[in-house]
Amino acid sequence: MDTIPQILLLDTIADKGTAAIREFAHIVDGRSWSQEEIRQRIAPFDGLVIKSNNWIGADLLRAAVNLKVIGRAGAGLDNIDVAEAAARNIEIICSPEGNVCSVAEYVICMAVLLGHQLQEAHEGSRRNDFRRHSWQGRNLQQMTVGIIGLGNIGRGVLEKIAPLCRHVYGYDPYVRQLNGPWDERFTMMEHLHEILQLSDIVTLHLPLTAETTDMFDDTAFSYMRPGSILINSSRGRIINDQALLKALKTGVVASCALDSLYPDPVYNKAPEDATYSHFFVHHPRVYYTPHIAAGTKDALEEVACNLARKMKACLYKSHSFVHPLK
Numbered sequence: 001m002d003t004i005p006q007i008l009l010l011d012t013i014a015d016k017g018t019a020a021i022r023e024f025a026h027i028v029d030g031r032s033w034s035q036e037e038i039r040q041r042i043a044p045f046d047g048l049v050i051k052s053n054n055w056i057g058a059d060l061l062r063a064a065v066n067l068k069v070i071g072r073a074g075a076g077l078d079n080i081d082v083a084e085a086a087a088r089n090i091e092i093i094c095s096p097e098g099n100v101c102s103v104a105e106y107v108i109c110m111a112v113l114l115g116h117q118l119q120e121a122h123e124g125s126r127r128n129d130f131r132r133h134s135w136q137g138r139n140l141q142q143m144t145v146g147i148i149g150l151g152n153i154g155r156g157v158l159e160k161i162a163p164l165c166r167h168v169y170g171y172d173p174y175v176r177q178l179n180g181p182w183d184e185r186f187t188m189m190e191h192l193h194e195i196l197q198l199s200d201i202v203t204l205h206l207p208l209t210a211e212t213t214d215m216f217d218d219t220a221f222s223y224m225r226p227g228s229i230l231i232n233s234s235r236g237r238i239i240n241d242q243a244l245l246k247a248l249k250t251g252v253v254a255s256c257a258l259d260s261l262y263p264d265p266v267y268n269k270a271p272e273d274a275t276y277s278h279f280f281v282h283h284p285r286v287y288y289t290p291h292i293a294a295g296t297k298d299a300l301e302e303v304a305c306n307l308a309r310k311m312k313a314c315l316y317k318s319h320s321f322v323h324p325l326k
C-alpha cells in the first residue's frame with residue numbers, strides 16, 4: 001500500500017483548491033521549473049495540476065512513469081497529448097463547470113459593451129471627441145445571437161442570454177437538440193453558414209481541434225451580416241487573423257471581443273519584462289482581454305475546489321493510497 005499521493009503543481013490555482021489538495025496529498029511546487037527540469041523530476045509524481053499554459057507532450061508523459069492523473073483546472077485539452085496519456089492509462093480530469101457563469105457573464109457584458117458602442121465612445125472621449133451622436137449602438141433586446149458550440153459554456157450562455165435578446169440560434173453538429181425554458185427563443189441550425197447569416201452577434205464556445213482551427217476564415221466571414229459583433233472566448237486559432245482583419249476593414253465585423261489570441265502572451269510577466277505584441281491588442285475595434293473570461297475570483301475558486309475533489313476521487317478510487325485522515 002502506498003503512502004499519500006505526490007502531486008506536482010505546475011500552475012497557480014486558487015488557494016482554496018491547493019488547501020483542498022493538501023488534505024489528501026503532498027504538493028510539490030514546480031511552477032518555476034523549466035520544461036526540461038519538469039521532465040527530469042516528474043517520475044515520482046502521481047498527479048499533475050496544470051492550466052492552459054503548460055504543455056504536456058508525449059516526451060513528458062514518457063518520463064512520468066508513476067503518473068495516474070492530470071488535473072486540468074478549467075476546460076480545454078489542446079495543451080495535452082491526450083492520445084499518449086490514454087495509451088499510458090493516465091486519467092485526465094477537467095473542472096469546466098466552475099467557468100460557466102463567469103464566461104456567460106463575460107459574453108453578456110461584451111454583447112452590451114460592443115452593441116452600445118461604449119468602447120468607442122470611451123476611447124473617443126479620451127481623444128477629446130465628445131460627439132456622442134457618432135456612437136449610436138443597438139439594444140441587445142433587438143439583436144439576434146448565434147452560439148457556436150453548445151457544450152458546458154455554450155449552454156450556460158444560452159440560458160443567460162435568451163431572456164435578454166430577440167432570438168438565439170445555436171450550431172453544434174455534435175448536439176442534436178436542446179430543450180429548456182428558452183425553447184420559444186431558441187433555434188438549432190444545421191449549418192454554420194445559416195447561423196452566420198441570421199445572427200447580429202456571434203459567440204464562439206468551441207474546443208481547438210483540427211476541424212475548428214481557422215474555422216473563421218474568409219468563407220465564414222463572407223456569410224456574416226454586415227456590422228456583426230464577434231465574441232471569442234475560446235481559443236485564438238479558431239479565427240484566422242488575416243480574415244478577421246479584412247472583415248473589420250470591410251465592416252462585415254463592426255467590432256469584436258477577443259479573450260484569446262494566437263499566440264497568447266505569457267500571462268505572468270511584469271509590463272517592463274513583457275515583449276509580447278499582437279496587432280489586435282491595439283486595434284480600435286477589438287476589445288482584447290488576456291484570457292480572463294473565466295477569471296473571476298468566484299470562478300477560480302469553484303474550478304480549483306472541483307478539481308481537488310475530482311482528483312481525490314480518482315486517486316483513491318483506483319489506487320491504494322492511505323488517506324491521511326483515516
Ligand SMILES: NC(=O)c1ccc[n+]([C@@H]2O[C@H](COP(=O)([O-])OP(=O)(O)OC[C@H]3O[C@@H](n4cnc5c(N)ncnc54)[C@H](O)[C@@H]3O)[C@@H](O)[C@H]2O)c1
Nearest residue numbers: 075076096149150151152153172174205206207234293294
Ligand atoms: N476564456 C476563458 O477563460 C475560457 C474558460 C473556459 C473555457 N474556455 C474555452 O471555451 C471552450 C468551450 O468550453 P466548454 O467547457 O463549453 O467545452 P465543451 O467541450 O463542453 O463544449 C464544446 C462544444 O463544442 C462543440 N463542437 C466541437 N466541434 C465543433 C464544431 N466544429 N462546430 C460546432 N461545435 C463544435 C462540441 O460538440 C461541444 O458541444 C473550451 O474549449 C476552452 O477553449 C475559455
